[in-house]
Amino acid sequence: MSHHDTELLSHECGDCPIRHRAVCARCDSDELARLEQIKYYRSYQVGQTVVWSGDRMDFVGSVVSGIATLTQTMEDGRRQMVGLLLPSDFVGRPGRSIAAYDVTATTDLVMCCFRKKPFEDLIAKTPHVAQRLLEMTLDELDAAREWMLLLGRKTAREKIASLLAIIARRDASLKLRTAKGALTFDLPLTREEMADYLGLTLETVSRQMSALKRDGVIQLEGKRHVIIPDFDALAELTGDDSDGGFLV
Amino acid sequence: MSHHDTELLSHECGDCPIRHRAVCARCDSDELARLEQIKYYRSYQVGQTVVWSGDRMDFVGSVVSGIATLTQTMEDGRRQMVGLLLPSDFVGRPGRSIAAYDVTATTDLVMCCFRKKPFEDLIAKTPHVAQRLLEMTLDELDAAREWMLLLGRKTAREKIASLLAIIARRDASLKLRTAKGALTFDLPLTREEMADYLGLTLETVSRQMSALKRDGVIQLEGKRHVIIPDFDALAELTGDDSDGGFLV
DNA sequence: GTGCCCGGTTGATTTAGGTCAAGGCCCGGC
């Protein structure tokens, strides 16, 4: 995950992440050209649904800007988020035409899409793309397994701390850092969305956020803007092995 | 997942699942020959650790017979299973040399292994293998997301029912079915392992198993042998959309 | 301005599942 970010940063080319993540690793102008031909952009407003679970989905694509979520819903309405898509993340799976999850824009969202059929043809012809996609999928699988540990074994407090750390790492690393090392970012999720991510209720999320604030681990400006004065202190609370990987 | 089983069954060739799962889909004797040259077998006894998280892992492979688990452990000992590997499942990731999870044999286990370096070379040269691997990884990702819903939102009873249904589907479909449609199988996991799968304690697992037995949803012969008189009744309790996909 | 709706907070109470503890059953070693 982190090495993708750096890769993304290390190229200053165009506007479409798929280039970087699926192809650029072993650049080939032929492939790029073919990708160019079949790609197009779509925009969604905050709250809008990109696809419903069970619906036909005839494209794959990647997030250019904004944030989308994958969620599963049980008949009685219980919801679990199963994917959080930040810029450069990939959506859709080659070889499947029916969406397995609801995909929703939680902020205004721009996606770079490829019609599925031509994209699949491209994969079949260009090994690099398949390999890159494999790598990305394996990264996602790792993230999913990390997430399973969180859902199955962590306390509410640890869950919140983990989520904040994840967002801080992925989001704030590209953005603002105040003078004396504090991290700063806007939460891209409502309390309810956080709850769906963490397998909690929104009330518990709210209470734990208040608790972390009371304990000085985080500061809040308004309800969404988070300041983390000491990232290590937060990382302590995640319950994870606190080795490294942070910020490159 | 189910279509792999059928694929596996539809070929009556040799003893090594990797053939079927990673390659056979588009058979190519050249690739098979190359795979043959770099493969070897390893056996593990029940309880034995295949690799520890953090250790060097210089092979990839697939399960030939028996069952293995992937688990994550927090420093204070809390454990979460994040993968359950049944015959034909793949272990290890090309491009990573350090294992991210503990891999343990929960029954006697035979693995078919490939030294990582030559296998990676093979992937780079043969698009079919990379594509097949991508497909398998995407299946695993779907399974992981199903699992996340279970961990985050299901009750203990639903969790147990889901696990039994999963094992019944994957295991019993290949094995015994008694006369009047009842499914029958041996649990390949201890109560503690079930708990680690489900994000519960072993006591809760035990209580819920007793409850399902009391309610006539399952019967137990000894502690491990399960009889499911009416699979649909069990499926009702999983909380999942009870559409289809069962048994092909 | 007024009102209301949405997102968020906080409190009181309930409850599912965890924790701690006491056995039971079965199998293998002596």
Next chain:
DNA sequence: GCCGGGCCTTGACCTAAATCAACCGGGCAC
């Protein structure tokens, strides 16, 4: 046959988080 150790069950009790409910505050439509 007896003992010991896994593995499992069951009971009594506790607690973290869910549930139910009241309320806050900002933005926006009228």
